[in-house]
Amino acid sequence: xxxxxxxxxxxxxxxxxxxxxxxxxxxxxxxxxxxxxxxxxxxxxxxxxxxxxxxxxxxxxxxxxxxxxxxxxxxxxxxxxxxxxxxxxxxxxxxxxxxxxxxxxxxxxxxxxxxxxxxxxxxxxxxxxxxxxxxxxxxxxxxxxxxxxxxxxxxxxxxxxxxxxxxxxxxxxxxxxxxxxxxxxxxxxxxxxxxxxxxxxxxxxxxxxxxxxxxxxxxxxxxxxxxxxxxxxxxxxxxxxxxxxxxxxxxxxxxxxxxxxxxxxxxxxxxxxxxxxxxxxxxxxxxxxxxxxxxxxxxxxxxxxxxxxxxxx
Numbered sequence: 001x002x003x004x005x006x007x008x009x010x011x012x013x014x015x016x017x018x019x020x021x022x023x024x025x026x027x028x029x030x031x032x033x034x035x036x037x038x039x040x041x042x043x044x045x046x047x048x049x050x051x052x053x054x055x056x057x058x059x060x061x062x063x064x065x066x067x068x069x070x071x072x073x074x075x076x077x078x079x080x081x082x083x084x085x086x087x088x089x090x091x092x093x094x095x096x097x098x099x100x101x102x103x104x105x106x107x108x109x110x111x112x113x114x115x116x117x118x119x120x121x122x123x124x125x126x127x128x129x130x131x132x133x134x135x136x137x138x139x140x141x142x143x144x145x146x147x148x149x150x151x152x153x154x155x156x157x158x159x160x161x162x163x164x165x166x167x168x169x170x171x172x173x174x175x176x177x178x179x180x181x182x183x184x185x186x187x188x189x190x191x192x193x194x195x196x197x198x199x200x201x202x203x204x205x206x207x208x209x210x211x212x213x214x215x216x217x218x219x220x221x222x223x224x225x226x227x228x229x230x231x232x233x234x235x236x237x238x239x240x241x242x243x244x245x246x247x248x249x250x251x252x253x254x255x256x257x258x259x260x261x262x263x264x265x266x267x268x269x270x271x272x273x274x275x276x277x278x279x280x281x282x283x284x285x286x287x288x289x290x291x292x293x294x295x296x297x298x299x300x301x302x303x304x305x306x307x308x309x310x311x312x313x
Contacts, residue, residue: 019142024051093114119135144297166197
């Protein structure tokens, strides 16, 4: 059996970090005064397990680590030079890329340009679109798990959208798509800043899967982003997914089988109406989507992929 590794990383995306904590290794999170973004440590509503540790930035130079896992471009370009010792920078360096490129979908060169590092993409689509240059790349797709009681009921004759700061983030996350669809079908919105668009507000992340279970379908309005964890949680609960056939979603949702994907918003509105009118169809589609979530995005597969990469390094 391989020994437990000491992995230095940052608290960037809390829900992702929660799922990452399911690996059988120790995670060390730097904490700065005031806990600014990236340095919050064991904050948030997640029940952090005992393998997630905090280390102050003052204590960081004396920390022995086996692997450094960067989670933002700033971690790679700035933080590692300002905070890490030469010995820590000499350990295997992994950069986790959470998103597709923003400047150009086809010609953006990734800021990591290092044949001795490893760049991990969270979807095959992201790996396809980034120009990763000479940096070795891997794809580790998301893994999720939901509480046993979070099982699809679908009694609300409504759809649910989960997005943080949808009004502020605009067209990229499909604020206009949400507004257009809401004129024709009943939709609720949850997430940070949801009240700005007449939504319900924020649901604590650990409670999201159980909250989703009452809705008839999950609507994914985003044009250009990575594959959302809340979407996969919805599938794991058993909600059918309706969404734009862009980025990785086109390979996740089997159109007409586990939900509906299209680039025509009008057709998606028709699909949502169909699910509202036919609860049995929604239940059958969601059950098939749940199988996809279990087989492709199970937490055991996710943890095994990370274990294999970290121990190999």
